[in-house]
Amino acid sequence: MTRFVIRRIVYAIILVFVTITATFFAVHLAPGDPLGRYYDPGIDPAAMARVRVQLGLDRPLHVQFGHWLWSFARGDFGMSIAANRPVSDILGETIPRTLRLTVIAFLVQLLVGLGIGIAAATRRHGLRDRFLSVPALVLYAVPTFYLAYLSIMLFSLYLDWLPTSGIQTIGLDHASGWTVFKDRVAHLALPVLVLGVASAAGLARFTRGSVLEAIGEDYVRTARAKGVPERRVVWKHAFLNALPPILTVVGLSVPFLLGGAVVVEKVFAWPGMGGLLVDAIYARDYPVVLAVNFIAACMVIAGNLLADVAVMLADPRTKIASASGAAQGA
Amino acid sequence: MRLNLAVVDLIPGVSRRGRREFAGIFAVLFYCYGLVMAIRGEALRYLWGAGRGGRVEAVLIVVAWAVLYIGTVTPVLLGRRVDGRPRRGFFRRLRANPAAVAGLCVVMVLICAAILAPVMSVADPTAQESAGITRYRAPSLDHPMGTDRFGRDVYSRVLFGARSTLAVAVVSVLLAVVLGTAVGVMSGYAGGLVDEIVMRAVDGLLSFPRLLAVLTLVALFSNAYPLLVVAIAATGWMGVTRLVRTEVLRVKEREFVQAAVASGIGRWGLIVRHLLPNSAGPMIVAATLNVGGVILLESYLSFLGLGVQPPAPSWGAMVFDGRDVLLEAWWVSAFPALAIVLAVTACNMLGDGLHDALDTRA
Numbered sequence: 001m002t003r004f005v006i007r008r009i010v011y012a013i014i015l016v017f018v019t020i021t022a023t024f025f026a027v028h029l030a031p032g033d034p035l036g037r038y039y040d041p042g043i044d045p046a047a048m049a050r051v052r053v054q055l056g057l058d059r060p061l062h063v064q065f066g067h068w069l070w071s072f073a074r075g076d077f078g079m080s081i082a083a084n085r086p087v088s089d090i091l092g093e094t095i096p097r098t099l100r101l102t103v104i105a106f107l108v109q110l111l112v113g114l115g116i117g118i119a120a121a122t123r124r125h126g127l128r129d130r131f132l133s134v135p136a137l138v139l140y141a142v143p144t145f146y147l148a149y150l151s152i153m154l155f156s157l158y159l160d161w162l163p164t165s166g167i168q169t170i171g172l173d174h175a176s177g178w179t180v181f182k183d184r185v186a187h188l189a190l191p192v193l194v195l196g197v198a199s200a201a202g203l204a205r206f207t208r209g210s211v212l213e214a215i216g217e218d219y220v221r222t223a224r225a226k227g228v229p230e231r232r233v234v235w236k237h238a239f240l241n242a243l244p245p246i247l248t249v250v251g252l253s254v255p256f257l258l259g260g261a262v263v264v265e266k267v268f269a270w271p272g273m274g275g276l277l278v279d280a281i282y283a284r285d286y287p288v289v290l291a292v293n294f295i296a297a298c299m300v301i302a303g304n305l306l307a308d309v310a311v312m313l314a315d316p317r318t319k320i321a322s323a324s325g326a327a328q329g330a
Numbered sequence: 331m332r333l334n335l336a337v338v339d340l341i342p343g344v345s346r347r348g349r350r351e352f353a354g355i356f357a358v359l360f361y362c363y364g365l366v367m368a369i370r371g372e373a374l375r376y377l378w379g380a381g382r383g384g385r386v387e388a389v390l391i392v393v394a395w396a397v398l399y400i401g402t403v404t405p406v407l408l409g410r411r412v413d414g415r416p417r418r419g420f421f422r423r424l425r426a427n428p429a430a431v432a433g434l435c436v437v438m439v440l441i442c443a444a445i446l447a448p449v450m451s452v453a454d455p456t457a458q459e460s461a462g463i464t465r466y467r468a469p470s471l472d473h474p475m476g477t478d479r480f481g482r483d484v485y486s487r488v489l490f491g492a493r494s495t496l497a498v499a500v501v502s503v504l505l506a507v508v509l510g511t512a513v514g515v516m517s518g519y520a521g522g523l524v525d526e527i528v529m530r531a532v533d534g535l536l537s538f539p540r541l542l543a544v545l546t547l548v549a550l551f552s553n554a555y556p557l558l559v560v561a562i563a564a565t566g567w568m569g570v571t572r573l574v575r576t577e578v579l580r581v582k583e584r585e586f587v588q589a590a591v592a593s594g595i596g597r598w599g600l601i602v603r604h605l606l607p608n609s610a611g612p613m614i615v616a617a618t619l620n621v622g623g624v625i626l627l628e629s630y631l632s633f634l635g636l637g638v639q640p641p642a643p644s645w646g647a648m649v650f651d652g653r654d655v656l657l658e659a660w661w662v663s664a665f666p667a668l669a670i671v672l673a674v675t676a677c678n679m680l681g682d683g684l685h686d687a688l689d690t691r692a
Contacts, residue, residue: 011530011533014530015530015533015534015537018531018534019534019538023546026546026547026550027546027550030550030551031550031551137675137678137679138671138675140674140675140678141622141626141670141671141672141673141674141675141678142667142670142671143626143629143630143633143646143649143667143670144630145629145630145633145649145650145653146649146663146667146670149653149656149663150656153656153657157657252536252537254537255537255538255539255540255542256539256540258539258541258542259539259540259541259542259630260541262541262542262545262630262634263541263630263633263634266633266634277542277545277546278545278549278634281545281546281549281550282549289546293542293546296538296539296542297537297538300537300538300539301537304537
């Protein structure tokens, strides 16, 4: 177990390194220049050259890479060229916002996806199955941003229950803590709902298939035959056996969630990592692009690692396999 | 009539009897188009759509889809069976699945819509008649799906949008399948350290958010059609690699492969004759499901302003264009959104159906 986790962490570190290296060279080799926005007929070319030297952009690429990697390893993300602020400050503002959105959406996805999947599987081809599976199939195919616009239309414009966008009502900074909290929850509700439900559709479809497969197994029939209550059959015999592949899929859904967050953040004007990345790419703000990609890679890899450990805990076979020292790579 | 037969003969996954049922559907569609053309007094040369764009895309869709399906279905039918059971039940199982048949029908109709866009449309998709007067017209007989901000006909744009959207999706999936298969076969065949390294790399690439990766590539370099397709393909081959590798590993240990090796078959002979055909099943499933996924991905890129560029229509960009007038002119975004939902749902249903029909355990 410990060995397996250590091994995965070593892989993860190699992976993150490869990812950021690839990103570094892709970003630097792409056409465009972080100083492009300052070009202007009135500006002195010598001054531009001086700024270039200051930022270290005049040095050969491999030197820049080594320099950047060294400061990166010491936890220094550098300065944002466009915002002229330390990248860590910017990340310190945006990461919590994106985390708040994605973590809660992840929980919603888990709850809704597993719930619908199990509910549909236990009444296969019944009315309940149809009422749950068809919407899941359609939701899986709706572009998230259209879903977001539709939900804004319904909940904000027609029903007027929730705010349309943003993270907090403007000018609320001096209100009491409780008011601010309520306001923030209201702003959070729609983005989380859209992101969570949109991601839940795929999970629900997969869960339904896995649980159905498990329900068809002989041991479930045996359990029913010996008089185990149906609730226990479903949860203990069918669901627990279907769980390992479901957990793997949940782990793989983290990158989709992050991708979806970019879209949802844009619709709801949520000032998170998605918008930061898009703006930084356009501004060729190298340090920010690299840092955001690094954080995203870390989040995804952490998600996968957690999923792998969860699979191991849920599936006794893998536990035995790793205990006996057998290679448990994939 | 001859056109019917030609088109119908190309439908994979339909047996003799089923083909007649499909022929019926296509005959009806075909005669409807004939009627429309006759009424409008236009000739078939319109099919090539002089001056309306998207011709290359239309050809690409057909060619790519044909290569994808013929290339994967033929080995499924002709290839040596792994378990010694014939694949004969494949078509029967597929046809017995109403969701799969419905998915196949919708996919075929969408491809036809993309090909026949110049004939089926009622206006030039980029023509802005007199934008001030004809903008935001509600759906009517003249404009079946209304008009958009510039007075362009939404129905015609949805049809031509099928060209650009499907062309991106199908071509990039074809590339991804070819690349993924090549890597998967190589990795599974070589085994050992090569396999370990390749699969680690695949796991790593798979764990990177695809939208972020494509976004970064396209925003950094260019969103010209070829680069868009390459970027989407470059981020989508890993799933295919995993599937193909699993199949290759499973087949490699079989007796018939050992027999082939013993009888002196070469490395390439083994790969081409035995390993590739036996991994064709998962390839076709992955490809079909992927087409749906890429349609969605393209819509997200369009939403971020990086997809197919205006004035060329694409479904994602059209939905995005309608965002400001959701209440006043719902039709601007609703119909392209419906097209996306329809296309993706159809691909998913067809993919699931293919998966079930190919599943030997069932």
